[in-house]
Amino acid sequence: MDHKITRKYIVLTIWLSLSISILVHFSRVFDETISHSSIQSSTIYFVCNILSELLITFVICSLLFLINFYILKPLQTNKTHKPVTIIIALLVSFSIVLILSHYLFQLKGLMFPRVEAVRHEGAFVFKDFFVALVVIICIYVIKVIYQNQQNRLEIQDLRIENLQRQFDALKNQVSPHFLFNSLNSLKTLIREAPEVAQEYLNHLSSVLRYTLQANENKLVSLNDELLFVESYFFLIKLRFNKNISLFQNISNKLMEYRIPPLALQILIENAIKHNEISKRNPLEISVSTTDDTLVVKNNINKKFSPETGTGLGLVNLSNQYRILAGKEVLIKNDGSNFVVEIPLLKP
Numbered sequence: 001m002d003h004k005i006t007r008k009y010i011v012l013t014i015w016l017s018l019s020i021s022i023l024v025h026f027s028r029v030f031d032e033t034i035s036h037s038s039i040q041s042s043t044i045y046f047v048c049n050i051l052s053e054l055l056i057t058f059v060i061c062s063l064l065f066l067i068n069f070y071i072l073k074p075l076q077t078n079k080t081h082k083p084v085t086i087i088i089a090l091l092v093s094f095s096i097v098l099i100l101s102h103y104l105f106q107l108k109g110l111m112f113p114r115v116e117a118v119r120h121e122g123a124f125v126f127k128d129f130f131v132a133l134v135v136i137i138c139i140y141v142i143k144v145i146y147q148n149q150q151n152r153l154e155i156q157d158l159r160i161e162n163l164q165r166q167f168d169a170l171k172n173q174v175s176p177h178f179l180f181n182s183l184n185s186l187k188t189l190i191r192e193a194p195e196v197a198q199e200y201l202n203h204l205s206s207v208l209r210y211t212l213q214a215n216e217n218k219l220v221s222l223n224d225e226l227l228f229v230e231s232y233f234f235l236i237k238l239r240f241n242k243n244i245s246l247f248q249n250i251s252n253k254l255m256e257y258r259i260p261p262l263a264l265q266i267l268i269e270n271a272i273k274h275n276e277i278s279k280r281n282p283l284e285i286s287v288s289t290t291d292d293t294l295v296v297k298n299n300i301n302k303k304f305s306p307e308t309g310t311g312l313g314l315v316n317l318s319n320q321y322r323i324l325a326g327k328e329v330l331i332k333n334d335g336s337n338f339v340v341e342i343p344l345l346k347p
Contacts, residue, residue, distance in 0.1 A: 005075060009142070016138050017061035021054045023134075024127060057131065060100050064093050064135040072136075074143035086136070093132035101128050192239075200238060203231040214261030218324060219345060222294070223255040229264045229287075236272065243277050249288040257344035259294065260320045266313045267340050271298040274338075289344070297339045317342070 068074075071089050210228040214220060226248070233246050246268075268285060277283045281301040288295050318329040321343060330341040 005146075009069070009075060012142065013062065013065035013138075016135075017058050017065065020061050020131060020134055020138075021057040024057055024131060056101065060097055061131060061135055063100070064096060064132065065139065067096065068093065068135065068139050072139050072143070074139050075146055090132060090136050093135060094129050097128040097132045200235065203234045206231040207235065211262065217261055219258035220261045221255065221347070222250070222257050222259055222344060225259055225261070225264050226250065226255075226287075228262075229268070232265055233268065236268070240277050240283075242282070243279055244272070244283045245285065247284070247286040249286070251289045254289050254292070254344055256347050257292065258347055259342060259344060260317065260324065263317055263320075263342060264294075264296065266317050267296040267342075270313050271296075271338065274303065275299075276301040276303045290341075292344045292346075294342050294344055295339060296342070297337055300333070300336060300338055314340070 068089055071092070072085070207228065210224075210231075214228075229246075236244060237246075264287065271283060271285055275281075275283050275298065278301075283298060283301060285296065285298045288297075314329070314331065321327045321329050325343065325345055327343045329343075330339075332339040332341075
């Protein structure tokens with residue numbers, strides 16, 4: 001058991017014992033205060049009488065909390081009690097209160113002979129039972145509160161584990177998809193433009209290195225993502241020549257804001273996959289920032305036979321934002337332009 005939690009329990013029970021002591025003797029303290037003020041008896045013996053009764057009840061309550069810590073085990077979340085256990089705990093507590101009260105109040109009479117003797121009869125027996133009952137109720141309230149806190153922590157841990165598993169699964173879906181398209185582009189571009197193979201390989205190396213590093217991060221800076229896109233789009237540009245363009249209008253103050261790795265690659269790839277790219281129908285992609293949002297827009301040149309694929313790119317990106325930040329990705333299609341707005345997360 002966590003010693004820190006045990007210490008908190010001890011401190012709490014001390015305060016509860018003090019509160020119960022004051023509650024039990026409040027009416028008696030009030031009555032004796034009025035009586036003392038009217039007969040003007042010795043102040044020191046009046047104070048000793050009050051404090052001794054409070055001290056006795058405090059010691060008894062503290063002892064009951066300690067004993068029931070081992071009987072009822074309030075800090076064990078997997079511990080459930082049958083009704084007979086509660087009854088036994090109450091009877092044991094009542095017996096302890098009855099016996100200790102009797103002898104401690106007798107000891108009080110010996111220590112302070114001028115203080116009026118107190119016999120445990122009638123109302124005092126009811127007081128003893130009341131003390132035992134209040135202690136048992138307090139222990140069960142502590143147990144319920146502690147169990148609820150532990151349950152919330154366990155639920156939170158399960159949610160975090162579940163979200164982590166979802167996030168890992170989503171990243172695993174994105175990375176192979178990107179690598180597959182990169183290898184296809186490599187094959188085509190090497191065949192069509194061997195004279196620029198070295199520059200191509202340098203950019204491809206940067207792209208693959210970024211992809212591998214991005215797999216280790218949940219978020220990357222917008223600046224890093226744009227540098228990656230620069231190399232990535234170089235490969236795309238060699239394939240489509242002047243038939244594809246990328247325009248950027250990025251605020252410098254947002255360069256350190258965060259986005260999921262490969263987010264821009266997903267959106268650019270999505271535009272290429274679903275649109276015709278030709279001299280007659282060039283594809284124009286723009287990346288800009290508005291407030292704390294990254295806006296990616298492309299004109300629509302719908303293909304008659306779009307490329308086959310899983311169609312999970314935008315879905316995965318949307319899910320990543322829900323998991324990481326609880327935010328939504330906005331998608332707009334007015335028939336002429338396809339626009340995706342993704343939130344920029346503060347560093």
